[in-house]
Amino acid sequence: MFLEPAFKAQRSGWIEIICGSMFSGKTEELLRRIKRTAYAGLKIEVFKPQTDDRYHETKVVSHDERAVKSTPVSDSRHILNVASDVDVVAIDEAQFFDENLTSVCQQLALKGIRVIVAGLDMDYSGKPFGPMPQLMAVAEYITKVHAICVHCGNLANHSYRKHGERSQVLLGSGDLYEPRCRKCFEMGNILDFKQKKQPKTPPSLPELF
Ligand SMILES: [Zn+2]
Numbered sequence: 001m002f003l004e005p006a007f008k009a010q011r012s013g014w015i016e017i018i019c020g021s022m023f024s025g026k027t028e029e030l031l032r033r034i035k036r037t038a039y040a041g042l043k044i045e046v047f048k049p050q051t052d053d054r055y056h057e058t059k060v061v062s063h064d065e066r067a068v069k070s071t072p073v074s075d076s077r078h079i080l081n082v083a084s085d086v087d088v089v090a091i092d093e094a095q096f097f098d099e100n101l102t103s104v105c106q107q108l109a110l111k112g113i114r115v116i117v118a119g120l121d122m123d124y125s126g127k128p129f130g131p132m133p134q135l136m137a138v139a140e141y142i143t144k145v146h147a148i149c150v151h152c153g154n155l156a157n158h159s160y161r162k163h164g165e166r167s168q169v170l171l172g173s174g175d176l177y178e179p180r181c182r183k184c185f186e187m188g189n190i191l192d193f194k195q196k197k198q199p200k201t202p203p204s205l206p207e208l209f
Contacts, residue, residue: 002033002143004114013109016141019121019132022159023147023179027092030118034068034090037114042087046070047079049096051169076101083108094119095129096169102134123168124161124177126185147179151191158185162192 002016018029037044050072070090073079076097083089089108094101094117105115121136121144123129136142149156156179163176170176184191 002029002141004033004036013111013113013115014140015105015109015115015117015135015138016143017132017136017139018116018118018143018145019136020145021122021147021157021179022120022177024145024156025147026118026120026145029143029145030090030092030116031068033116034088037088043085044088044090045083045086046090046092047073047082048092049094050074051096051171076104079104080107083113086113088114088116090116090118092118094135095121095123095132097131099131099134101131102138105135106138120159122158124159124170125168126158129168149181149184150178151184152181154181154183156181156184158182160185160188 005014018026018033020026034044034046046068048070070092071082073082077100079089079091089105091097091101091105096119101117105117108115117135117139119132119135120129121132144157147156148154158180159177160180161170161177
C-alpha cells in the first residue's frame, strides 16, 4: 500500500500516479488518499474532466458509489487558476485530459503542492492513453493497481471492449468493458465464443464476518 512521504517543514511538492485498467480500484485508491488528507486537515481540490459525466456531474464517484466533491474542467490549464492556496490537488480520469496536463501538474508540484493523479494507463486497444505516459515519466511515485481477469483469474491490466466500436473514448462500465489479463486480451473475441466463467458476485460484508 502506498504511504505518503512526510511533509517537511519547508514544503516541497510531488506528483503521484495511480494507474491501471478499468475495475482495478483506481478511483477507490484515489478516494482513500483524498480522505486521509482531509482527516489531516490539509486543503484539497479535486478535479475531473468535463467529458466524464457517467455518474455525477460534480463528484468523483467510484463504481462502489463512494463520492467526494470535484470540479469538472474542460481545459487542464484551468486547474492552475482554481488550485491556488491548496496543499493537495487530486485529478481523476486523467487519461481524458489534454496534453497540457503534464506541464500543469509539474507547475503545481513546483509550487509545493502534492499532486495525486488517477487514470487509465491504456485504452481499449492496449495503447498508452492520453497524457498518462508523460505523467508517469515525470512523477515521483507510481502505483499500478490491477483488476482480475474475468476469463482466467490472473491479474488483469487491460480494459477489453466487448463490442466492435473503434473510437478511443467510449464512456461506459461493465456493459461495455471487462478486465482481462495480457493473454486473454490478445485472444480478443475468440474467448467470447468459448464457455465464459461468470464473474462471481462478491459477498456482502456481513457474510465475511
Ligand atoms: Zn486471463
